[in-house]
Amino acid sequence: MFSLQRLLGKEDKFFDLLEASAEEARSSAQGLIKLVKQPDQMKSLDELIGPRRREKQINTQISEALCTTFVTALEREDIEALSNALYKIPKTVEKIGERIHLAPHYLKGIELTKQATMLEQATGTLVLMLRELRRGVNLEQIRAHNAELQRIEGEADKLVLDLLRDLYSGGHDPIRVVFLKDLFELLEKVTDRCRDAGNVIGHIVLKNA
Numbered sequence: 001m002f003s004l005q006r007l008l009g010k011e012d013k014f015f016d017l018l019e020a021s022a023e024e025a026r027s028s029a030q031g032l033i034k035l036v037k038q039p040d041q042m043k044s045l046d047e048l049i050g051p052r053r054r055e056k057q058i059n060t061q062i063s064e065a066l067c068t069t070f071v072t073a074l075e076r077e078d079i080e081a082l083s084n085a086l087y088k089i090p091k092t093v094e095k096i097g098e099r100i101h102l103a104p105h106y107l108k109g110i111e112l113t114k115q116a117t118m119l120e121q122a123t124g125t126l127v128l129m130l131r132e133l134r135r136g137v138n139l140e141q142i143r144a145h146n147a148e149l150q151r152i153e154g155e156a157d158k159l160v161l162d163l164l165r166d167l168y169s170g171g172h173d174p175i176r177v178v179f180l181k182d183l184f185e186l187l188e189k190v191t192d193r194c195r196d197a198g199n200v201i202g203h204i205v206l207k208n209a
Helices: 013-037 046-068 076-102 113-135 139-167 174-208
Strands: none
Touching: 013 046, 013 076, 013 113, 013 174, 046 076, 076 113, 076 174, 113 139, 113 174, 139 174
C-alpha cells in the first residue's frame, strides 16, 4: 500500500486539481447524455464547452504548480501525463457535441444514449480512482478499477462496430454515412481516452507500490 500524499509531500493541491479534472470529465459526459437524448432541441453546447474550458484551466494550474513545487518520489512527468490524459476527455466530448450540433437531423433513428451512459460510467470510475489515490490504496484495488475501464472500453467498441456495420449496409445517404462515421469514431476515441487515463493511474501506482 502507498500514499500519494507521501509521494507529494504536504502538497494537497495536486489531489484537488486532479480530482477536479476528473469531475469535469464526468460533467462533460453527463452533458453528452442530455445532448444525444434530444439532439435537435439543444440550443447551445454550453454544457460541453464549460467542462472543457474549466479542464483547460485546471491543466494550466497543474503545469504551473509543477514549476513551483518540489516533487520528490513521484515524477513530474507522471502528474503531467495524467493531467493531459484527463483533459483530452472533455475536449473530445466537445468535438462530438460540435458534430451533432452541425447536423442533428442525421441522428434521426440512431440511438447513442447507451454509449454516452457508458462514458459517464468510465469517467465516474476515474473519479473513484483519484479519490482513492488521495486516501492511499493498494495495487489490487487500482487494477480492479482499471479492469472495469477496460471492460467499458471493450463494450463501447462493440457498440460502435454494430453501428458501423449498419452504416456500411448500403442503405444510407452518402453524406449521412460520412457524418455518422466521423461521429462514431469520436465516440470510440473518447472511451479510449478514459482507458488511457486509467492506464496512467495504474502506471503511477505500479511504479510506486
